[in-house]
Amino acid sequence: MLRLEQRPEPSRAMQIATPIIAVIATMIAGGVMFALLGSNPFTAIRIIFWDPIFNDVVASYTRPQLLIKAAPLILMAIGLSFGFRANVWNIGAEGQFIMGAVVGGGTALALYPYESFIVFPIIIVMGAVGGFLWAMIPALLKIKFNANEILVSLMLVYVAANFLSAMVTGPMKSPVGMGFPESRNFNEYQSAFNSELLSNTGLHFGVLAMMAAVVVGYIALTRHLFGFQIRVAGQSARASRFAGVNPNLTIALCLGISGALAGLAGLFEVTGPASKLSTNFPLGYGFTAIIVAFLGRLNPIGILFAGLLMSLTYIGGELAQFQLQIPAAAIQAFQGMLLFFLLGVDILINFRVRLKTKGVA
Amino acid sequence: MTPLLHLSGLTKAYPGVIANDDVGFEIQPGEVHALLGENGAGKSTLVKMIYGLVRPDSGEMRLHGEPFAPTEPREARAAGVAMVFQHFSLFEALTVAENISLGMENPPENAALSDQIRQVSANYGLTLDPDRRIGDMSAGERQRVEIVRCLLQNPKLLVMDEPTSVLTPQEVDVLFETLRKLRDEGTSILYISHKLEEIRTICDNATILRLGKVVGTCVPSEETPKTMAEMMVGTELKTPSKRPYTPGPSLLDVHDMWLQSADPFGTSLRDISFSLHAGEVLGIAGVAGNGQDELLLALSGEERVTNDAIKLKGENVGNLGPNHRRLQGLLAAPEERLGHAAAPDMSLTENALLTGFTRQRLTNRGFVKWQATRNFARAIIEKFDVRTPGTENAAKSLSGGNLQKFVIGREIMQRPDVLIVNQPTWGVDASAAAFIREALLELAEQGAGVIVISQDLDELMEISDTFAVLSEGRLSRVRSASGVTIEEIGLLMGGTEVDNAAA
Numbered sequence: 045m046l047r048l049e050q051r052p053e054p055s056r057a058m059q060i061a062t063p064i065i066a067v068i069a070t071m072i073a074g075g076v077m078f079a080l081l082g083s084n085p086f087t088a089i090r091i092i093f094w095d096p097i098f099n100d101v102v103a104s105y106t107r108p109q110l111l112i113k114a115a116p117l118i119l120m121a122i123g124l125s126f127g128f129r130a131n132v133w134n135i136g137a138e139g140q141f142i143m144g145a146v147v148g149g150g151t152a153l154a155l156y157p158y159e160s161f162i163v164f165p166i167i168i169v170m171g172a173v174g175g176f177l178w179a180m181i182p183a184l185l186k187i188k189f190n191a192n193e194i195l196v197s198l199m200l201v202y203v204a205a206n207f208l209s210a211m212v213t214g215p216m217k218s219p220v221g222m223g224f225p226e227s228r229n230f231n232e233y234q235s236a237f238n239s240e241l242l243s244n245t246g247l248h249f250g251v252l253a254m255m256a257a258v259v260v261g262y263i264a265l266t267r268h269l270f271g272f273q274i275r276v277a278g279q280s281a282r283a284s285r286f287a288g289v290n291p292n293l294t295i296a297l298c299l300g301i302s303g304a305l306a307g308l309a310g311l312f313e314v315t316g317p318a319s320k321l322s323t324n325f326p327l328g329y330g331f332t333a334i335i336v337a338f339l340g341r342l343n344p345i346g347i348l349f350a351g352l353l354m355s356l357t358y359i360g361g362e363l364a365q366f367q368l369q370i371p372a373a374a375i376q377a378f379q380g381m382l383l384f385f386l387l388g389v390d391i392l393i394n395f396r397v398r399l400k401t402k403g404v405a
Numbered sequence: 406m407t408p409l410l411h412l413s414g415l416t417k418a419y420p421g422v423i424a425n426d427d428v429g430f431e432i433q434p435g436e437v438h439a440l441l442g443e444n445g446a447g448k449s450t451l452v453k454m455i456y457g458l459v460r461p462d463s464g465e466m467r468l469h470g471e472p473f474a475p476t477e478p479r480e481a482r483a484a485g486v487a488m489v490f491q492h493f494s495l496f497e498a499l500t501v502a503e504n505i506s507l508g509m510e511n512p513p514e515n516a517a518l519s520d521q522i523r524q525v526s527a528n529y530g531l532t533l534d535p536d537r538r539i540g541d542m543s544a545g546e547r548q549r550v551e552i553v554r555c556l557l558q559n560p561k562l563l564v565m566d567e568p569t570s571v572l573t574p575q576e577v578d579v580l581f582e583t584l585r586k587l588r589d590e591g592t593s594i595l596y597i598s599h600k601l602e603e604i605r606t607i608c609d610n611a612t613i614l615r616l617g618k619v620v621g622t623c624v625p626s627e628e629t630p631k632t633m634a635e636m637m638v639g640t641e642l643k644t645p646s647k648r649p650y651t652p653g654p655s656l657l658d659v660h661d662m663w664l665q666s667a668d669p670f671g672t673s674l675r676d677i678s679f680s681l682h683a684g685e686v687l688g689i690a691g692v693a694g695n696g697q698d699e700l701l702l703a704l705s706g707e708e709r710v711t712n713d714a715i716k717l718k719g720e721n722v723g724n725l726g727p728n729h730r731r732l733q734g735l736l737a738a739p740e741e742r743l744g745h746a747a748a749p750d751m752s753l754t755e756n757a758l759l760t761g762f763t764r765q766r767l768t769n770r771g772f773v774k775w776q777a778t779r780n781f782a783r784a785i786i787e788k789f790d791v792r793t794p795g796t797e798n799a800a801k802s803l804s805g806g807n808l809q810k811f812v813i814g815r816e817i818m819q820r821p822d823v824l825i826v827n828q829p830t831w832g833v834d835a836s837a838a839a840f841i842r843e844a845l846l847e848l849a850e851q852g853a854g855v856i857v858i859s860q861d862l863d864e865l866m867e868i869s870d871t872f873a874v875l876s877e878g879r880l881s882r883v884r885s886a887s888g889v890t891i892e893e894i895g896l897l898m899g900g901t902e903v904d905n906a907a908a
Contacts, residue, residue: 049420050420052420052802053798053799053802054750054799267772267773267775268771268772268773269762269768269771269772269773270771272755272758272773275748275751275755276748276751276759279748279749279750279751280744280745280748280749282739282741282744282745283744283745283746283747283748283759284748285707285727286705286707286727286737286739286745286746286759286760287727287728287759287760288706288726288727288728288731288763290726
């Protein structure tokens with residue numbers, strides 16, 4: 045029999061190795077699933093992981109998509125990772141993403157058709173404010189009444205989605221949209237449009253913001269007292285209070301940062317790739333960002349890679365759906381496996397597997 | 406005569422350590438047998454094997470001459486082995502009878518069980534009301550619940566792990582009465598402790614463990630505590646020499662301090678007043694759960710009190726947080742090492758930063774000076790003889806004694822004016838404990854004021870200049886430690902005569 049044995053210290057080698065093991069295990073289990081669905085597993089895996097980057101036929105379209113999809117995931121995951129390290133569980137990044145888009149995008153719609161270089165900075169700030177304020181609701185309820193932030197932030201996702209619906213069927217409905225439940229298209233409004241900075245790269249302002257978040261996040265986490273205090277708060281509430289960390293401030297900061305970054309992600313998404321507010325705008329990026337945060341070990345550099353990987357499975361998954369007629373649910377199951385294996389093999393960091401020696405009676 | 410329990414060749418290895426190495430001894434019927442040893446000597450592992458919680462790698466156990474290899478506690482209990490753990494497993498919101506019923510295989514009707522409980526507790530002089538709620542009971546009373554729970558099974562062998570660590574001296578006397586009665590009725594008792602006076606009082610024979618091996622046996626009544634301690638440690642022990650105490654200027658004045666405990670089963674502090682002077686070691690005794698944690702939190706700044714309730718060198722600091730108080734010279738080391746004084750999964754460097762960053766200036770505009778922090782951690786490790794491979798090892802990888810040396814060292818190295826420590830040598834081996842006490846005395850000698858909150862009376866008698874007792878959240882008057890007897894302290898700890906006995 046196999047037996048788990050606690051390691052005296054967490055293994056550093058395993059901390060690096062487990063994500064790789066998880067990806068390989070996902071490929072194997074996913075391959076079996078694809079085979080059972082009647083597709084060639086090797087082709088499916090190749091289409092998902094290889095073709096989006098290297099296949100000449102599709103890569104010109106998929107390569108820019110890689111950054112476009114990864115940017116919001118990474119931006120949000122970095123924000124979430126601070127909270128997750130401090131045991132502040134913001135599950136509602138999706139709602140903050142939507143509210144960032146609604147508030148920032150709504151500001152742009154209000155300013156239309158005023159053209160000025162100042163418009164874009166204003167709506168960026170408003171996007172961050174929208175996400176921030178939405179995240180302050182669970183923060184204040186937690187601080188004042190010890191309400192569970194997991195439930196509150198999650199429920200607020202549905203509130204935000206319905207608020208978005210109300211907006212795009214009401215005040216923000218496009219006057220030229222022929223009655224569809226969607227806003228004016230932002231690519232008709234030059235000052236507010238988040239255009240591609242270099243053509244065919246997918247590089248837009250949101251990608252720049254994401255890169256800045258990775259760098260700032262990394263420095264804050266490893267070099268700054270703030271990152272240290274957050275890590276202490278997550279490990280032991282009593283030790284952090286002993287170290288003089290204010291627990292309420294930590295809750296507010298963690299939710300505030302993740303909310304603001306999610307709002308930013310929403311703003312860049314709505315004014316760029318999505319190009320309009322509509323009932324179809326929420327795509328679940330806020331939930332996927334949770335997976336990305338953990339896949340990246342709550343470390344900004346890790347999150348960068350995890351976000352790119354996750355983006356790859358999205359794009360590759362779409363390709364596989366299209367080319368092999370693999371059902372969308374199978375692709376979601378495949379992504380689910382990735383998280384499952386990642387969390388599963390995590391145990392190897394703190395435990396090692398031993399063959400059980402027979403116990404002596 | 407067949408021994409009740411016969412152990413031979415018991416070996417149990419964990420990764421990196423052999424907890425028990427070829428351990429063997431016998432317990433006769435009606436014998437109180439002491440198992441003696443420092444922390445980490447392997448006492449717990451051994452009793453866990455007897456109680457079926459851990460299976461030995463090799464070796465043999467015989468009960469009444471029959472092979473005995475329990476695979477789970479239920480089997481051990483069925484064979485007549487009962488155990489009272491150091492940490493109670495009781496639900497505070499339930500009554501005595503409900504708690505006992507929960508632990509039974511086939512609990513009788515409530516009324517019948519209550520009768521049984523009353524009967525057993527009357528037989529053995531353990532006053533216990535089956536309908537009381539655990540949350541309202543003292544540690545001593547809770548222990549009675551655990552003992553009665555065991556006695557209801559008519560055990561042949563009762564294992565007791567550090568039973569007196571939570572008791573007042575008077576409660577210890579009651580416990581010993583019970584144990585003697587049990588022994589006279591033929592029940593054997595395996596008594597685990599490192600309190601040598603107690604072992605001399607109650608135990609017929611002793612087996613001494615060191616680093617997992619049996620290093621000797623003795624008849625405790627024929628030994629002195631010192632000779633037994635030296636068998637335990639394996640070397641000669643030096644006791645710190647006490648220096649004469651002349652009170653310096655007042656450093657810390659606490660006046661009329663109240664604190665509502667944040668924990669529903671905690672103890673609120675009521676009207677605490679005392680002064681601490683330069684060069685003074687103030688010992689604060691008391692049974693666990695009488696407000697020790699709350700007192701440390703209020704003094705360290707983790708909990709705020711009214712601003713003028715605490716004066717540090719004349720300045721009001723009652724509503725300042727821990728880091729402001731540190732900057733002004735007031736440092737603390739809480740009781741719980743892992744999870745309060747130190748973050749378990751963090752390295753020693755990071756744990757040095759935990760309390761050291763303000764006073765040691767380990768940050769620059771919020772950016773951590775990691776090299777300076779590492780140097781600080783290394784200095785603590787060297788000066789306080791912390792046994793660890795390096796500064797990057799996790800706090801939880803250190804033994805209790807080494808981590809405690811690190812925690813105390815971290816505060817002392819910051820040259821505090823006032824240092825408050827709670828249970829500085831709890832669960833620490835004898836040599837580390839001696840080292841820590843020596844360091845505290847040295848700090849006081851250099852002119853700092855030191856408050857030692859402890860439940861170990863011997864320790865307090867050894868190092869305190871002045872002395873007070875914390876009982877139900879109130880502090881007795883501070884009196885000189887010289888001339889206090891253990892009996893007087895015991896009465897104070899029991900909560901009686903807090904006001905007049907101190908005079």
